[in-house]
Every structure is written in C-alpha cells, then in structure tokens.
Amino acid sequence: MNPTNDQTQGLYRLCYRLTNIIYPGWQYRSIELVRIDERTGRLYVLAGENLDFEIKPTGGYEP
Template identity: 85%
Template structure:
C-alpha cells in the first residue's frame, strides 16, 4: 500500500516542523519511525515521545 499524494505532502510538512526548521523555540525531535497502517491507510509517525497519524486526506493528529 502506498501513501496518497496528500499524505506525502502532510508527512513533509510534519517532518519539517519536527526537525526545528520552522519554530526555533521548539525542541528538536528525532523522527524514529514512519509506517503506513494497512488497516486504516493512515501514516504513523513516531518522533521521540510524540506520535502522529496522517490521514489519507493529509491532515495530521498528535
């Protein structure tokens, strides 16, 4: 299963935010895991103690 174009763009935006490129006052987060959940079609991102799901529409939720 492949991510949608919207998911790929959402993943890019999320990774950009997490790696401290936009908000210098935020603490840098290592991105440890990116995986697609084949049951739901959501992308799962683990970054330190935070986790996110990126829906097929491209929206992310902590």
C-alpha cells in the first residue's frame, strides 16, 4: 500500500516542522520511524523520544 498524495504532502510538512526551528517554542526533533498501517491506510511518525503523529489519508495529522 502506498501513501496518498495528500499524506505525502502532510508528511513533508510535518518533517519540515519537526526538523527545523520555525516556532520559538519548538525544538529540533529527530524522526525515528515512519510507517504505514496497511489496515487503516494511515501513516505513523515517531519523533524524538516521546512524540508520535498519525497522518490521515486526507493529509491532516494529529499528535
């Protein structure tokens, strides 16, 4: 199963925000794992030691 175009764009935006300091309160986070759940079609991103995000097929993400 491949991610949707919207998921790919959402992943790019999330990775950019995690690895660049664009907000004063945010710190750089390393991205540890990106995985697609073939049952639900959602992407999962593990970042740093305690952040995880779920990217929906529409491209939106939530912690």
